[in-house]
Amino acid sequence: MSKPLVALLTGAGISTDSGIPDYRGPNGLWQRDPQAEKLVTYEYYMGDPEIRRRSWRMRREAGTLDARPNAAHLAVAELERSGVPVRVITQNVDGLHQLAGMPDRKVLELHGTARRYVCTACHARGPMEDALARLDAGEPDPPCRECGGILKPATVMFGERLDPMVLGEAVAITKACQVFVAVGTSLQVQPAAGLAGVAADHGARLIIVNAEPTPYDELADEVIREPIGTALPGLLRRLAGPEPSPGG
Secondary structure, X not given: OOOXXXXXXXXXXXXXXXXXXXXXXXXXXXXXXXXXXHHHEHHHHHHOHHHHHXXXXXXXXXXXXXXOXXXXXXXXXXXXXXXXXXXXXXXXXXXXXXXXXXXXHHEEEOOEEEEEEEEOOOOOEEEHHXXXXXXXXXXXXXXXOOOOOEEEEEEOOEOOOOOHHHHHHHHHHHHHOOEEEEEOOOOOOOOOOHHHHXXXXXXXXXXXXOOOOOOOHHHOOEEEOOOXXXXXXXXXXXXXXXXXXXXX
């Protein structure tokens, strides 16, 4: 008997145990510093060198590249290794699902990745470590070495469109899955949030694991408010089903 396809939509809440702050929670970055949103807004970033310098400093201080996967990331990778078909659709840019062991081809990064940079002019790309090393060497707003253009993290900033191919694949997976788990996401940012509704409309079992209420709780078959680091591993063990008995 084939195992059901499990799709996970993961948001900032799955990475807080790895030391990466969320944005919209009660203690989130936007609550503490409303001006910080400008640092990841494309129009401000491209138009103001000082915003860019502050944005690069924020990247250096955030420590995203130093973060390690936590129990929740590891549980997702373990579910995939158990033979259950798993696809991750993530709003996060930290790359922790892949570091935990999820194959890259099974992770859709809706908002790009903070582990690489891209030139806004010629689209040259490279590892973020290289850009941050230039920062440490005294370049507060390092230009592209290929064409002199403005560099930015390979993330989708506010004011930029999601990659339509990545979004299309996310929708296809959502329609095809039998179980859809939304983890650590407020389900307030479209179009990612709407995937929960698409899953429910196509008959998937919808499970929401989040500390705060979401607009999709009433559609969910199960809502879990427990801490993600313990709740998600327990849930995924349930979804994996019983271990096969020896000789069975």
